[in-house]
Amino acid sequence: MPKWNQIPRASWGVFHSQLLLQSPKLISPASVCLIFTLSTTDLIQDYIHDGNINAARKLFDENPASCNTVAWNSMITGHIRHNQMQSAHELFDKMPMRDVVSWNTMLSGFNKIKDPHKLHQLFLQMNKAGERPNQFTFSTIISGFLNTFDVLVPQLHSLILHSGLHSNVFVGSALMRGYTHLMDRSSLCRVFDDILTKDISTWNALLVGYMDLGFIADAQITFDMMPELNIISWTTLVDGYIKNRNINQARHMFDKMPQKNVVSWTAMIKGYVQQENYTNAIQLFISMLNSNTSPNHFTFSTLLDACAGCSMFLLGNQLHSCILKSGLCQELVLSTSLIDMYTKCGDIKSAFTIFDSMKTKNTVSWNSIIGGCARHGLAHQALSEFKKMTESGMKPDHVTYINVLSACVHGGLVKEGEHHFHSMVERYGVEAEMKHYTCMVDLYGKAGEVDKAVRLVKEMPFEPDVGVWGALLAGCGLHSCYEVVNGLQILGRDYSSIYNMLIKIHSEKGSWSHAIEMRDKVIERGGRKQKAASWVEFSIGES
DNA sequence: ATAGGGTTAG
Numbered sequence: 001m002p003k004w005n006q007i008p009r010a011s012w013g014v015f016h017s018q019l020l021l022q023s024p025k026l027i028s029p030a031s032v033c034l035i036f037t038l039s040t041t042d043l044i045q046d047y048i049h050d051g052n053i054n055a056a057r058k059l060f061d062e063n064p065a066s067c068n069t070v071a072w073n074s075m076i077t078g079h080i081r082h083n084q085m086q087s088a089h090e091l092f093d094k095m096p097m098r099d100v101v102s103w104n105t106m107l108s109g110f111n112k113i114k115d116p117h118k119l120h121q122l123f124l125q126m127n128k129a130g131e132r133p134n135q136f137t138f139s140t141i142i143s144g145f146l147n148t149f150d151v152l153v154p155q156l157h158s159l160i161l162h163s164g165l166h167s168n169v170f171v172g173s174a175l176m177r178g179y180t181h182l183m184d185r186s187s188l189c190r191v192f193d194d195i196l197t198k199d200i201s202t203w204n205a206l207l208v209g210y211m212d213l214g215f216i217a218d219a220q221i222t223f224d225m226m227p228e229l230n231i232i233s234w235t236t237l238v239d240g241y242i243k244n245r246n247i248n249q250a251r252h253m254f255d256k257m258p259q260k261n262v263v264s265w266t267a268m269i270k271g272y273v274q275q276e277n278y279t280n281a282i283q284l285f286i287s288m289l290n291s292n293t294s295p296n297h298f299t300f301s302t303l304l305d306a307c308a309g310c311s312m313f314l315l316g317n318q319l320h321s322c323i324l325k326s327g328l329c330q331e332l333v334l335s336t337s338l339i340d341m342y343t344k345c346g347d348i349k350s351a352f353t354i355f356d357s358m359k360t361k362n363t364v365s366w367n368s369i370i371g372g373c374a375r376h377g378l379a380h381q382a383l384s385e386f387k388k389m390t391e392s393g394m395k396p397d398h399v400t401y402i403n404v405l406s407a408c409v410h411g412g413l414v415k416e417g418e419h420h421f422h423s424m425v426e427r428y429g430v431e432a433e434m435k436h437y438t439c440m441v442d443l444y445g446k447a448g449e450v451d452k453a454v455r456l457v458k459e460m461p462f463e464p465d466v467g468v469w470g471a472l473l474a475g476c477g478l479h480s481c482y483e484v485v486n487g488l489q490i491l492g493r494d495y496s497s498i499y500n501m502l503i504k505i506h507s508e509k510g511s512w513s514h515a516i517e518m519r520d521k522v523i524e525r526g527g528r529k530q531k532a533a534s535w536v537e538f539s540i541g542e543s
Numbered sequence: 544a545t546a547g548g549g550t551t552a553g
Contacts, residue, residue, distance in 0.1 A: 041544095045544070048544085069544085070544055071544085072544090073544040073545075074544050075544095076544080076545095077544055077545075078544095099544095100545085101544055101545050102544085102545085103545090104544095104545040104546075105544070105545050106545095107545085107546095108545060108546070111546090134545090134546095135546070136545050136546045137545090137546085138546085139546040139547060140545080140546055140547095142547095143546085143547070168546090169547075170546050170547045171546085171547085172547090173547050173548065174546080174547060176547095176548095177547085177548085199547095200548085201547055201548050202547090202548090203548090204547095204548040204549080205547080205548060207548085207549095208548065208549075230548090231549080232548055232549050233548085233549085234549085235548095235549040235550075236548070236549050237549095238549085239549060239550075240549095261549095261550095262550075263549055263550045264549080264550080265550085266550040266551080267549070267550050268550095269550090270550065270551080296550085296551090297551065298550045298551045299550080299551085300551080301550095301551040301552060302550075302551060302552095304551090304552085305551080305552075308552095331551090332552085333551050333552045334551075334552080335552090336551095336552045336553070337551070337552045337553095338552095339552090339553090340552065340553065362552095363553080364552055364553045365552085365553080366553085367552095367553040368552075368553045369553095370553090371553060372553095397553095399553055400553085402553095403553080
């Protein structure tokens with residue numbers, strides 16, 4: 001039996017914080033400190049360790065004089081762990097003495113909430129304040145800069161070389177991820193070589209790098225010569241093959257995995273969903289359940305994607321029940337997947353139920369519901385949801401506008417479509433892409449304003465693609481605009497669909513000789529008409 | 544008291 005003063009520090013935390021919690025009237029923090037010969041700072045640290053931020057904060061606020069920099073830093077850490085970035089920031093601003101840990105902790109906070117601009121600002125302030133960045137600083141800011149400030153990676157690299165921190169495994173793997181983003185293979189390898197004592201994460205970073213850059217063979221060689229492998233190495237390899245569109249090799253390695261977890265199962269299922277091989281995706285999901293692996297929100301959202309892809313309403317609905325049971329239902333991404341699944345399976349009502357119950361919505365959630373309305377032909381509702389979206393301060397992006405414009409197409413709302421097409425750049429700085437032009441051409445074409453459609457195609461700042469021509473052609477076909485279609489033929493576009501359209505128009509006008517001439521041309525070029533297909537939806541019990 | 548790998552949505 002150890003004496004009380006031989007009990008390790010770590011075990012005390014639980015003990016004395018319990019003591020304080022259970023009998024706050026009998027014993028004060030001050031007495032606890034006395035009994036256990038703890039400083040206020042020690043006690044604060046123990047509270048933070050236990051996740052008891054409120055007790056820590058109370059003690060901290062009541063004893064300002066006995067709080068040193070370590071206590072301040074612990075408080076900042078505690079607030080960040082509880083997602084209270086605002087409070088953390090206030091403490092950071094108020095603290096009398098900041099050391100490198102204070103700065104690093106704040107940087108990690110901005111990294112956690114994914115605010116690269118604040119992260120960048122704080123890093124500049126840190127340098128201005130004369131605090132020298134260390135290995136913690138570099139690994140944090142590099143990972144936080146990815147996708148936003150990728151260009152800074154080489155410059156940070158040079159600072160790192162200057163400070164002699166290049167051999168640190170954390171710094172090194174962050175740099176490797178940075179160079180992977182920059183698609184710079186040779187720098188990736190340089191950084192790898194510079195890390196003198198490599199650990200498994202270092203090797204895994206190389207594996208990710210090779211796979212992301214498409215060097216499949218090098219990735220496999222790396223995998224085969226790695227000193228040790230963990231489940232992450234295996235999953236990286238499997239996912240790498242999926243990303244490089246080699247699903248069979250992915251499955252081969254997947255089957256060879258010594259053990260699998262949620263992540264590896266989800267990655268493999270996702271691979272099949274991307275290939276639109278929904279049968280295999282669902283079979284694999286069943287095997288996953290049989291192997292006693294619980295799905296998480298990643299898995300569910302992947303499967304909902306599968307349901308949306310092939311209109312499996314029943315399975316989607318069952319998954320929804322599972323999600324409700326699992327308590328994952330307030331997950332933002334998952335709700336958005338559910339909305340998408342329901343709209344694509346024809347149940348816009350359920351989609352709205354979920355959408356309206358969401359506490360926080362982002363651009364993607366709004367886009368799914370607007371897109372859902374569009375798909376259901378509810379043009380006016382799509383526009384009113386769009387109005388609500390902008391009024392709530394959410395900024396529309398290019399996808400929002402694709403959905404808004406396609407709603408206008410379905411509803412034949414030419415005026416509204418034109419309005420939004422123009423205001424997207426003027427009000428929100430969203431430049432029109434190919435898809436937006438396609439929608440507008442489609443809109444004009446269906447409304448019979450083929451002249452406007454043609455003018456738009458001519459004015460487009462880039463070369464129209466098949467989609468744009470297809471929309472124009474469809475519009476012409478709908479209104480039998482022989483001249484325009486024939487014009488397309490003269491322009492040298494020889495898609496067989498143009499000839500097919502000409503056949504249709506000639507037939508309608510009764511010029512059979514022309515129609516036959518066109519048909520022969522199609523056959524001559526080996527063109528064949530696509531088989532037509534459609535599905536009819538019956539609704540029972542509702543009008 | 545501070546740092547790193549693999550899976551999710553429109």
